[in-house]
Amino acid sequence: MPDRFKDIKEFRKDFIGVNFFYNECKDRFKLKKATSKKISEEKIIKEKDLHRPGLALAGYVDLFTHSRVQIFGNTEIKYLKQLTKKDRLVTLKRFFSFDIPCLIVTSNNKVPVELLTIADEKNVPVFVTSFQTTRFVNFISDFLDDQFSSQIAIHGSFVDVYGVGLLFCGKSGIGKSEITLDLVERGHRLVADDIVVVSKKAESVLMGAGTSLVKHFMEIRGLGIIDIKQIFGIRAIRYQKRVEVIVELEDWDSKKDYDRTGLDSRMVNLLGVDIEKINLPIFPGKNVTVIAEVIALNYLCKHYGYNAAKVFGKRLDDRIKSNKKYPEFSKNSYNEFGRNTEYFEHDFE
16 A cells, blocks of 8 residues: 555544534524523534433433533423423533533424523523424434544545546646546546545545635646636536545556456555555556546446456356367467457448
8 A cells, every 4th residue: 555545644623612513503404592692612512422311301410421412302391391490490400510512402392491591501502493303313413423523634636527536646746637627627527636635424435525725726737726616617516525436646667567457456445444446557648537537437337236357257267168169260360269240241331
């Protein structure tokens, strides 16, 4: 595995601010702030998991994961409402005695006045959403999983080619950006150039995106900085894409043995996920752009169950095992394996 992958350092957020969380999610997930106090910059979320504190409200707090975002659904709100005012105050004071990042009430439930009063006293933001609990938990879990996902930064160019995420890597100046530009001109979509931030989603999915600084700008040596979105339009970009194939560009070396069958797929491990890797030798005059398109199409064929290398290998094995001879050709004939068809039937084109 090349040093560029071996030495890449993984990074992950230690926390996100509750204020950032609210600003990012208020429109997406219909969050409304119910407490009156301004959200403190010191309020942070350190975990991606959520918690429904039914047992904590009932009095069992030995295993209360209070550092997580707390969710009050129909069950929690109905439980509070059936308590007497005195018991409700005792329950809420015990609950808010812990350092809670924030509380979210789902299904547009009416929040008890006592809850809002104590939450303001303890400086705990309370939000309300119209989403039902199960659906809301799925949305927020995905958002927090993305925020706390493991990430790496790779020097390369990332393009969506026929729906396949091709990540071009190689030494500086080898032509990654030029190949990417050619692909965009042919109708494919740029995801990122120069720095590609790769995040792990779920157990076997890697998503690549650009940086907030570079976005869809590109540097072409001899030309300078260009803006792909402005030149080619919105159809030429996308903000993120799944990383599916890594194409390692390298100078042609006549002494090196290159893969000529494709039977042995090479893999590279990024963030614990195996990604197919192709070493592509280049030299002046070689049409790398078309080859890149074929790499994407070949990946799709394999993804849908057809592997040309394996099919051809099986045909070759079957021919060897059958020991078939062609008497119409001599042993010295260049075509002793036989023509593709025995009779062309007046086809003189």
